[in-house]
Amino acid sequence: MTQLTIRKPDDWHLHLRDGAMLKGVLPHTSTHFARAIVMPNLVPPIVAAAQAEAYRGRIMAALPEGHNFVPLMTLYLTEETDPDDVEAGFRDRLVTAVKLYPAGATTNSQSGVHDIAKVYPVLERMAAIGLPLCVHGEVTDPAIDIFDREAVFIETVLEPLRRRIPELRVVMEHVTTREGVAYVRSQERNMGATITTHHLMINRNAILVGGIRPHYYCLPVAKREEHRLALREAATSGDRRFFLGTDSAPHVDQLKESDCGCAGIFTAFNTLSCLAHVFEQERALDRLEAFASLNGPAFYGLPPNEEHITLERLIEPVIFPKKIRTADGPVTTFDPMVPIHWIVSVAS
Template sequence: MKTLTIRRPDDWHLHLRDGAVLEGVIADTSRHFARAIIMPNLVPPVVTAQDAVAYRDRILTALPQGDRFQPLMTLYLTEGTDPDDVAAAKESGLITAVKLYPAGATTNSHGGVRDIDKAMPVLERMAEIGLPLCVHGEVTTPEVDIFDREAVFIETVLDPLRNRLPELKVTMEHVTTKDGVDYIMGSSGNLAGTITTHHLIINRNAILVGGIRPHYYCLPVAKRENHRLALRAAAASGDKRFFLGTDSAPHVDPLKECGCGCAGIYTSPNTMSCLAHVFEEENALDKLEAFTSLNGPAWYGMAPNEETMTLVRQEQPVSYPSKRDTGAGAITVFDPMFPLHWQVVE
C-alpha cells in the first residue's frame, strides 16, 4: 500500500499549555487534527466553567487563520469542585469531560485529588448526567515503584471506583501497561483507553540506555518491552475501546534538560507519520482509521469527521523539524529513532 485515505483524525488527550507556548505549538495540532480534548493542568488549573471559557477563547485566538479546529474542553477535578458548575458546563456544551489527576502524579498536578471520597459528589453527578471522567491512572504513594504505579492504581483506585459507581463512564488515559490493556479488555462496559504515539514506539531503554535522555521521559513513564507490545496489539486490533490520545506535552528545552527535568514528549508534528509506520509494521494499516478517527468519536458520542486525510508512502524519508521554536524557547520534537516514510499530503 502506497496511499492511505482516512477520516480526519482527532486527538483525545492533548496539552497545549498557554501563552507563548500555546501560540507556538497550536498549528502542529490544527494542521492535522479536527478536534482534541484539551488538558486542564495549567498554572493555575482550569477548575471552573469560567476558567474553561477563558482558556478556550485563548486557544481559538491562537489558531492560524483558516484552520478548522475544535478544542474540546475539560475541567480539572479537585476535592472542592462544585457539582452544579460541572453540570452547567456540560449542559451548555462547554466541556466534554472532567480530568482526574492524583495529586503529584505529573506536571502541574499538585492541586489534584488526594482522597477520592471527597470527590464523590462530583463523580456521582457526572454519572447521572453522562459526563465522562478522564483519569491519569497512577498512584503517587512513595512506597510504590514508579513502574508499578499504573497496575496499583487499577487495583486500589479505579476498580473500587467503578464497582462503587458502575454507571460512570471512564477513559483511562495514556495506558502504558499490559495490565491496563487487559483490564480494559476484561471490562463489561463504561471503560475505554487512550494510547499515545510514543508509548507504541519506545520502552524504558530509550530513556536510560547510553545515557539519560530527557526527551523520552514522560509520565506515565515508558515501561518494559512486553508492555509496549501489548499496547501495539491493542491499538492495531481495531477494538473500539482503544483510540488515539497523543498526550503530546510541550516543554521548552531548558525545562527538560536540567537536574529535574519535566515529564512530557512533544509528538504533535509527526504523530500521523509515526502511527502509519507502526500500523504498517503491525500489518494493520486498515485499522489505522479506527484508532485515529472512529473509535474516539464513538466513545464520546460524536460523529466522525467528514473531512479526510491522505498519507502517501514515499521512498525518501519525510523531514520534520527537530525543534519547534516558540516565543518561550525551543521545544524538541519527538524522534522515533527510525526514518519515517509516510507523509500527510492533504
C-alpha cells in the same frame, strides 16, 4: 500500500499550554486534527466552567487563519469541585470531560485529588448526566515503584471506583502496561482508553540506554518491551475501547534539559507519520482510521469528521525538524529513533 486516505483524526488527550507556547504548538495539531480533548493542568488549573470558557477563547484566538479545529474543554477535578458548576458546564456544551489527577502524579498536578472518596459526589453527578471522567491512572505512594504505579492504581483506585459507580463513563488515559490493556478489555461498558504515539514506539531503554535522554522522559514513564508490544496489539486490533490520545506535552528545552527535567514529549508534530509506521509494521493499516478517527468519537458520542486526510509512503525517510521555535524558547520534537517513510500529503 503507498497511499492511505482516512477521516480526519481527533486527539483525545492533548496539552496546548497557554500564552506564547500555545501559539507555537497549536498549529501543529490544528493542521492534522479536527478536535482535541484539551488538558486543564495550567498554572493555575482550569477548575471551573468560566475558566474553561476563557481558555477556549484564548485557544480560538491563537488558531491560524483557515484552520478548522474544535477544542474540547475539560475541568481539573479537585476536592473542592462544585457538582453544580460541572453540570452547568456540561449542559452548556462547554465541558466535554473532567480530568482526575492524583495529587503529585505528573506535571502541574499539585492541586489534584488526595482522597478519591472526597470527590464521589462530583463523580456520582457526572455518572447521572453522562459526563466522562478522564483519569491519570497512577498512584503516588512513594513506596510503589514508578513502573508499577499504573497496575496498583487499577487495583486500589479504579476497580473500587468502577464497582461503586458503574454508570460513570471512564477513559483510562495513556495506558502503558499489559495489565492496563487487560483491565480495559475486561470492562464491557462505560470504559475506554487512550494510547499515545510515543508509548507505541519506545520502551524504557530510550530514556536510559547510552546516557539519560530527557526528551524521552514522560509520565507515565515508558515501560518494558512486553508492555509496548501489548499496547501495539491493542491499538491495531480494531477494539473500539482503544483510541488515540497523543498526550503531546511541550516543554522548552531548558526545562527538559535540567537537573529535574519536566515530564512530557512533544509528538503533535509527527504523530500521524509515526502511527502509519506502527500500523504498517503490524500489518493493520486498514485499522488506522478506527484508532485515530472513529473509536474516540464513538465513545464521546460525537460524529466522525467529514473531512479526510491522505498519508503517503515515500521511498526515502522523512526528515523531521528536530525543534520548533516558540516565543518562549525551542521545543524538541519527538524523534521516533527509526526511519519513518509516511507523511501527510493532503488534508481536505
